[in-house]
Amino acid sequence: MLPNPDEKLDPRVKRTRGLILQSFENLLAEKNFESISVQDVTDKAQINRATFYAHFQDKYTLLDYSINQMFMQEIDKRTLNICTYNTDNLRNLILVVCEFLARLHTDCVQPHNQFESFVETTVKKQVFDLLSYWLRNSKISTELPATVATSAIYGLASHYSHRKKRPVLDRFVDEALPLVAINLEQFA
Amino acid sequence: MLPNPDEKLDPRVKRTRGLILQSFENLLAEKNFESISVQDVTDKAQINRATFYAHFQDKYTLLDYSINQMFMQEIDKRTLNICTYNTDNLRNLILVVCEFLARLHTDCVQPHNQFESFVETTVKKQVFDLLSYWLRNSKISTELPATVATSAIYGLASHYSHRKKRPVLDRFVDEALPLVAINLEQFA
DNA sequence: TCGTATAAACAACAAGCGTTGCATATCCTT
DNA sequence: AAGGATATGCAACGCTTGTTGTTTATACGA
CATH class of the missing domain: 1.10.357 (Tetracycline Repressor; domain 2)
Structure with missing residues (x-):
């Protein structure tokens, strides 16, 4: 589904996905996956929640x-x-x-x-x-x-x-x- | 967690759990588990949604x-x-x-x-x-x-x-x- | 460098979730 | 049969979800 992250991509996309990933992995070290909301991820990544859904279907x-x-x-x-x-x-x-x-x-x-x-x-x-x-x-x-x-x-x-x-x-x-x-x- | 259903239980509890189970299993034959909401289950079971949460933590x-x-x-x-x-x-x-x-x-x-x-x-x-x-x-x-x-x-x-x-x-x-x-x- | 394309931000939406407090109904015991 | 105990119904809450329409910012090709 998601292409190889090293591919040539719009740098905005690369940046956003990187921020989401990093934010998510940091959150996993802090709390249960169950209790992590999309809001949590986007807050820490400093991106808009709607933007998250442009990249991932959901937190799963x-x-x-x-x-x-x-x-x-x-x-x-x-x-x-x-x-x-x-x-x-x-x-x-x-x-x-x-x-x-x-x-x-x-x-x-x-x-x-x-x-x-x-x-x-x-x-x-x-x-x-x-x-x-x-x-x-x-x-x-x-x-x-x-x-x-x-x-x-x-x-x-x-x-x-x-x-x-x-x-x-x-x-x-x-x-x-x-x-x-x-x-x-x-x-x- | 939930005890043996054959145990002596308040008949109201037995009835409610039965209705929930039956409603749920019927719904599974109709639609994705993912798209079944607690509301769906309680509607079909004809019980109140709050009652559901007295018996199960969530749909999982x-x-x-x-x-x-x-x-x-x-x-x-x-x-x-x-x-x-x-x-x-x-x-x-x-x-x-x-x-x-x-x-x-x-x-x-x-x-x-x-x-x-x-x-x-x-x-x-x-x-x-x-x-x-x-x-x-x-x-x-x-x-x-x-x-x-x-x-x-x-x-x-x-x-x-x-x-x-x-x-x-x-x-x-x-x-x-x-x-x-x-x-x-x-x-x- | 300009113009177009596209990503991101923002705001608002309906819907579902899980919980609460309180009223009503059903139960079990004595 | 009367009592207290407990399950259910009901209404409302704050929150998250996934989506949409619009505006603003950034990228990139001509």
Whole structure:
């Protein structure tokens, strides 16, 4: 829906979207997503409320966009988007998702129902696309294995990020990896 | 939060909640969850809007409660809640979740973002609790396997229910089962 | 540099939300 | 059957939402 932010865009648009994003992410550190109103966002961004609606359908679309951006950055940072399937890459992927969710839980105030649900949908979409890309040359169908692996990765990462006392991440991923990898070994 | 509806309750409460539930479920067959307002629900239920808020925090809480009720019924119907872990029961569980989501997609108009997210959270909670119950006597930790299995089951069922042309359910479950069972075999 | 296109600001709108205080109806207990 | 307790009806509140029409400011091509 929203194009790559680096594209050539009217500088006014770029500025406004930047302000909205920044304002929103700052607000997430202060209060529940549920209790953030569009008014809050536009106040802090110092733009008019009507202008917000010229860029995003509602605050859920904004959350979606924001999460997508943040998660994609993490994927890019580890160049996971330009490789193929092997156990090491899978391990790194699990690690990224765990770290990402853990950071959300640390940085954002009370990630509650709606917030978590939206994050889940968004992140799983990206993980699934990535896995499908990794397995793109397989002779056999990757649909179900990729589906299961995606769900498992997210489920494990979510579980990890909700722990009161989180174990060392590397240790946790060692435990988690085989549970995910077992259905993908045929593609290694 | 809300107690068992069969409990001894003030008949007025029972009646009101029944009317709300029924009105809501009828509305879901007519329009998007997103576009159903509390007003809509109370109009059709013929109760006052303020009364609604005496029973549910908001329409999301109502959805949550409704889904919980419906799904629990399916579980009860197949007496999956009074058994232990084996492959047959697991197969039935997968089947129930697939059927349940497929029915939601058939009966409800346009199950969109918010709706789906809420269903996911609610159903996964119940599946996880059920699996944990099945594995309750295990010597080793069931946390991660149950987490992975729960996610996998839901992911597969969601995948199934989104297919344009759904394959025969039994056939699909045959394909899906081993992907879930493999991490639970140690408990059989 | 001028003119047009387009974004942003502003103001107002109907609608929904969640809450309140109070009156009325229904309940349960004794 | 009478009492107090509690659920519901009703009306109004301040607030947020998403939208619209108009004006002002900024960008960009000719």
